[in-house]
Amino acid sequence: MDFSSSSEEKLIRESLKKLLESFSSEDYLKKFDSHRYDPALLSELIDNGFLVDQDTNKINFDVIKILSEELGYSNSPLNPSALVSDVLITLQESSFKGLSEILKDLLSNKLYSYTSALNEPLNFEIESPKVNGKLSNKGYELSGTKILSYNLDIAKKALISFITDDGVYLALIETDQLEITTLDVTSKAPYSKLNLDGVIVSKESIINKSGEGLYLLKDIYARRVLIQASLARGMVLKMLELTAAYTSEREQFDRPIGSFQAVSHRAANMFIDHQELDLNLQQASYLYSSGSDLENQILNLKYITGNVLHRTSYAAQHLHGGMGVAKEYPLWRYCLSAKEHEIINGNSSSALEALSKNITLNQ
Amino acid sequence: MKIELTKNQQKLKDELKEYFSSLLNKELLSEMSDPQFFEGGGPEFKKALKIMGRDGWIGLSWPKEFGGKEFTPIEQYIFVEEIMRTGFPFPFLTTESVGPMIAQYGSDWAKETIAKSILRGETIFAIGYSEPNAGTDLASLKTQALPDKEGFKINGQKIWTSLANYADYIWLAARTNNEVKKHKGISMFIVPTDNDGFSYTPIQTLGDVTTNMTYYDDIYVSKDNLVGELNSGWDLITSQLNLERLALVNHGPVDELYHQLLSLAKITKVDSKNVLSDIDWVKSNFAKIYSGLETLKLICWKQVWGMENNVLSMTDASLAKIYGSEYFIEAYRMMMEIFGELSIVRDDSLSILNSRLERMYRTASILTFGGGTNEVQRDIISMAGLLMPRSR
Structure with a gap:
């Protein structure tokens, strides 16, 4: 160990x-x-x-x-x-x-010329795409929409997922003929929407063999969660540091507010949350790199990441008082990013539900 | 980074599982379900302890020169995990904390007589630390040991002296100097419970665990009963905390219960078509228990890894104490919800896992204040981990 x-x-x-x-x-x-x-x-x-x-x-x-x-x-x-x-x-x-x-x-x-378009509106499991592909002479004719595709408006090609009668497929397609709409999201991250109705995907652009699509998507989901948890780990650590420093300096009733147990204990809870995220991230990362089965650990990590992002960003705002929401102080950006990562690629509740199904499966 | 047990550690785990399954015979299991023996002390318990001594399963943390196995903290953790899974009330504090301290710092008499007897599984200690007015602030203890003839005369009162009703000795912290700072004037003594000046009154607790108030009335002990240097008892007290860390929030017992209950939920019918684990909120409860369990296991593993590599920080230890003790309360609650009313039924034909779950729930609250209350642990995290000002 x-x-x-x-x-x-x-x-x-x-x-x-x-x-x-x-x-x-x-x-x-x-x-x-x-x-x-x-x-x-x-x-x-x-x-x-x-x-x-x-x-x-x-x-x-x-x-x-x-x-x-x-x-x-x-x-x-x-x-x-x-x-x-x-x-x-x-x-x-x-x-x-x-x-x-x-x-x-x-x-x-050195450009963000390649991206992915895997997320779909009201679909909380990226491994199960709802965008449909119907086999035709030219390839697969798609119907459906992708959302929150990162930098899709500047990318040359995008990796998309769709479901067919023959299972899930992934294809790397040119973006120049696609209907792309940039989205205004609260975090101001560069996301776009992609309308795939009527788009034809040639067989040459498909990257997986029949039957392998789901496996690849599960792998993509695992890496997304690991990256999201890594981003979250950094964000939570910074929010914790900002909070500890601010509450140690800020005085009320002639003493630093951090010397009130009500404040210091809430900050201690943020510390515990950070450790929870950190340790589960380390464990899942180790399992990923050693090629072990980690489906439950990934779902658990997603569940924890969302919970920890929510709890720590809210606690940080609260312990900062007005400064926590003022745009002249850096915390606000972290809070918006925290919400973004809490809510995309599924969320804590959807991950918990998937985890609960796996655990209670009667085999 | 490598977060899993090694092959040898896994082998030890398997070996222990097999050993305990043969040790826990029908008679012992029956005795363990009797409330008066929840904390041990029954004839079957004593028999089993001697067998463990004979088989070399006592003295794991002891240095080899004192007859121990000199297990690493991770190996010790595995031992604690496996024995706690069985529910056997193994006297860790005697065998793995007091024992090695006596073997190392005791007088020749104590080393020869007491330490060896502990290794054989024949001697049990109770811990005499807390007093009615010295709990979290333990260094304020007032029980006195004054020089008398060639030894000491002890007077005072202790509270929460668990096992004192059947222990052979009390591992007693007493004040031996009032003139110095309170941490500096404490010494450790071996006090025999068969002394006329020793008495106790039982304290019944919510979890059906009996603990005791103990009284020390003009008890004379010789210098041989002093362990370590005079007035250096605080160091011995704090060195014992390492063991407490291995046992206090060990993930073993909850993990065991989780798997037992999950298996049970998968076969327990709620109607003609469905079993308990088909219900959505039941699934959700199991997933939340699983999630906390994973985190607790990792926290504990990191803690023992820190101990093994001398990098254990105060904050890591406090974090484990807080997370584990608060998780236990929630986990038992969610487990009880799953089995509903049956969780609180003690009747043999209806009880769940022989009422073990319900009993564990009732005893779990001890951990949020015992072993250093969680408020103090959070103070430690904010001061030592976050460098925030001292709380007032």
Whole structure:
């Protein structure tokens, strides 16, 4: 049993912290308050090999998780999940022939040119798409809608999922002819809606063999939850630090408010929440990297991530009083991001329901 | 990062499971379900303890030079987990806390007589720490041990002295110096319960566990009964906390109950078509219990890993205490909800798991205040973990 971080992990974390310093000052972040996407940061991360290992041309998911934690901590306007985890790692794992071209494009142009469109309105399980594909002479004719697709409006290609009589399929399709509508979400993250009615997916653009789609989607979901929990871990740690510092300084009744047990105990509960998230994230990450079955741990992690994001962001706001909601203080951005990640890719309640079905299955 | 048991640790777990299943015979199980023996002390309990001593399952944490197995904290945790799953009231504090301290710091008489007898499973201690006015603030204790002839004369009163009704000795903390800071004037003594000056009155508790008020009236003990240096008892008291951490919120008992109840829910019919586990809210309760259990297991594992690698922080220990004790209350509640009214029925034909669940629920509240109340643990987290100002 070993809960320690490797020296390599520490080194990566330190380098990332250093890099992100110049991309996360209050003045810098303000520039993205109406559209939270920072292409310069993406470019810098690619240049420094944090997205794709430039020696091996491979994506290291452990590095992506550390990156996500640090992006969460600094509240940087960038989510690598769709590009790196959904598209690149899925293609890497499915031995997709066009991967080297995509990596070449990414490394030279440094743009968020590839994304995924997997989420659907009122569908809480991305493994079970409702977008339907009917077999025709040209391929599959789709009907249905995808929402909250990250950077879809600037991407050249998108990984989409759909259900057919023959099971679930994933396809990497060109975006230029698609009906894309940008969405205005509270966190101002760059999400779009995609209308797939009448869109034809050629057989060449399908990346999985028959019967493998569900497996790939389950894997994508696991990685999404791991990345989301990593982002959350960083966010929660920062909200905790802000709260501890603020309540230690802020005085009322001639003493720091943090010296009131009512305040310090609530902050201690935030600390416990952070540990709960941290340990379950570590466990699920270990199981993922060792190739173990982790379906229940992933559902549990999603359940915990949502709960912890909700509880800590609300407690942080409350313990800050008015400062917690004032836009001149950084906490508000964390709270909006926390809600975003609490509510997408399913939520705590839907994850709990799925977990409960698995546990009580009578086999 | 590697968060799982090693092959050897898993092997130990399996070995212990097998050993305990053969140790817990029908007679012992019957005695364990009798309220007067919930805390041990019955003839079958004493017999089993001697067998464990003979088989080398006492003295796990003791250094090898004192006849122990010198198990690592993780191995000790596994032992505690497995024995707690069985419900056997193993006297951890005697065998794994007091015992090694006597073996290391006791007089020659204590080492030769008491320590070896503990290893054989023949001697039981009760812990005499808390007093009516010294609970969470233990260092305020007032029981006195004054120099007398070649030894000490002890006078005072202790409360919550569990097992004193059948223990052979009390592991007693007494004040031996009033002139120094309160932590600095405490010493540890071995006090025989067959001394005429010793008496006790039982305190019945909500969970049907009997604890005791104990009285020390002019009890003379020789210098041989002093353990460690005079006035250095506080160090021995705090060194015992490590063991408490392994046992206090160990995930074993709840994990055992969870699996037993889940199996039961899958076969318990609620009507002609459905079993209990088909009901949505029952499923939800099981999932919430599972989730907390996973977290508790990880918290405990991290704690023993921290102990093994000398990186255990105060905040980790406080966190485990808070999370575990508060989780137990919730988990038992949700488990009882699943079986509804049957959870509180004691009648043999209807009771669930021989009323074990209901009994555990009634005893669980002890943990949120015992072993350092959770309010103090939260103070520790905010001060040591978050560097916030001291609470007033």
